[in-house]
Amino acid sequence: xxxxxxxxxxxxxxxxxxxxxFVEEKLFCDTLKSNFHYHKKYNIDLVxxxxxxxxxxxxxxxxxxxxxxxxxxxxKLEHMHKAHPGFFETLTEFINLGNTRxxxxxxxHDYDIIYSKIKKQLRKLILKDKIxxxxxxxxxxxxxxxxxxLFEHGSQMDQFFxxxxxxxxxxxxxxxxxxxxxxxxxxxNALKEHxxxxxxxxxxxxxxxxxxxxxxxxxxxxxxRVIFDTFFYMLKSFFYTQFRYKKDKLYNFTxxxxxxxxxxxxxxxxxxxxEDKAEMKLLSSRFKVISYGHNHLSxxxxxxxxxxxxxxxxRDEYEYSEETKTYKPLKKSYGFILHDKQKVYDIKLIYxxxxxxxLKPSDIRGLKPISQSYK
Ligand SMILES: [Mn+2]
Numbered sequence: 571x572x573x574x575x576x577x578x579x580x581x582x583x584x585x586x587x588x589x590x591x592f593v594e595e596k597l598f599c600d601t602l603k604s605n606f607h608y609h610k611k612y613n614i615d616l617v618x619x620x621x622x623x624x625x626x627x628x629x630x631x632x633x634x635x636x637x638x639x640x641x642x643x644x645x646k647l648e649h650m651h652k653a654h655p656g657f658f659e660t661l662t663e664f665i666n667l668g669n670t671r672x673x674x675x676x677x678x679h680d681y682d683i684i685y686s687k688i689k690k691q692l693r694k695l696i697l698k699d700k701i702x703x704x705x706x707x708x709x710x711x712x713x714x715x716x717x718x719x720l721f722e723h724g725s726q727m728d729q730f731f732x733x734x735x736x737x738x739x740x741x742x743x744x745x746x747x748x749x750x751x752x753x754x755x756x757x758x759n760a761l762k763e764h765x766x767x768x769x770x771x772x773x774x775x776x777x778x779x780x781x782x783x784x785x786x787x788x789x790x791x792x793x794x795r796v797i798f799d800t801f802f803y804m805l806k807s808f809f810y811t812q813f814r815y816k817k818d819k820l821y822n823f824t825x826x827x828x829x830x831x832x833x834x835x836x837x838x839x840x841x842x843x844x845e846d847k848a849e850m851k852l853l854s855s856r857f858k859v860i861s862y863g864h865n866h867l868s869x870x871x872x873x874x875x876x877x878x879x880x881x882x883x884x885r886d887e888y889e890y891s892e893e894t895k896t897y898k899p900l901k902k903s904y905g906f907i908l909h910d911k912q913k914v915y916d917i918k919l920i921y922x923x924x925x926x927x928x929l930k931p932s933d934i935r936g937l938k939p940i941s942q943s944y945k
Contacts, residue, residue: 579863584643620677620723724864899924
């Protein structure tokens with residue numbers, strides 16, 4: 571029997587504070603609802619392909635604790651629900667159509683889904699009292715396989731975000747922390763202790779592109795914090811902090827990791843690179859399609875008779891236009907696949923126009939005054 575699979579990634583639902591980048595909630599809900607009619611003819615799978623929730627940038631009671639316990643993740647989820655009731659309500663409507671399923675693939679912003687109480691709570695928020703429909707919400711981990719399509723977020727192919735699922739929940743460490751916590755990559759330290767503090771003050775800066783051009787447009791004070799202070803944060807973490815907190819694995823900063831982070835930083839290389847790996851993985855597998863997100867780009871292309879489907883983010887992002895000297899809101903996108911066991915009948919990348927206004931440089935805190943950089 572043919573089914574429709576809809577795939578979205580990188581929605582980054584947050585807790586409604588300054589680091590929450592999910593602004594176009596209504597646009598997302600309307601987009602999903604515009605696909606509801608397919609249920610009259612087909613079963614529908616909604617694959618939420620990682621970074622659907624932004625546990626990573628969500629604060630816990632006004633701070634960013636590095637040891638993320640199940641209790642902390644639950645608190646964050648509760649506040650995401652409060653900040654974005656429409657999002658959860660739309661998922662409830664979707665599941666109530668009857669012949670539908672929701673699949674949550676884990677991304678690097680929502681490793682927290684690995685906690686069993688998070689899975690339970692997500693089911694509760696979406697199904698409400700219809701617990702009998704429990705099996706319609708699926709948690710496959712980091713990958714989901716459906717007929718000839720392989721879905722994964724992309725972060726497991728990215729050298730900066732790959733984690734070992736079997737050791738992701740680290741047991742408590744005597745004298746350090748009383749409960750198990752998420753053993754995340756080293757970069758999360760820099761983010762939680764240094765970069766998110768800057769983001770709280772200048773929320774849009776991190777959402778404007780292209781990054782290499784934006785760096786030159788930062789005002790002097792912000793530039794110092796983003797470049798100079800980050801460089802010293804890395805040095806200090808490698809030569810001092812990791813020894814100061816020797817018993818705590820979260821602070822471990824190996825020579826290899828240090829080189830990797832430094833190399834990228836010094837080369838001003840801010841792009842996430844894993845597409846080659848995705849291509850190789852697809853070509854050496856039995857799958858006909860690989861679908862990922864993670865790098866906030868969108869594309870659909872064919873290679874040796876197979877398809878690569880990259881769905882972009884639903885965050886509020888902008889791109890600088892030399893022509894108008896303004897920042898234009900970027901389009902969102904999602905994937906549509908009509909398939910059965912034998913065949914892919916249709917595969918599309920569907921673009922959705924943002925409803926946000928374009929921004930002038932003066933609308934973005936942290937950039938230089940126009941006279942200095944927009945001649
Ligand atoms: Mn990601």
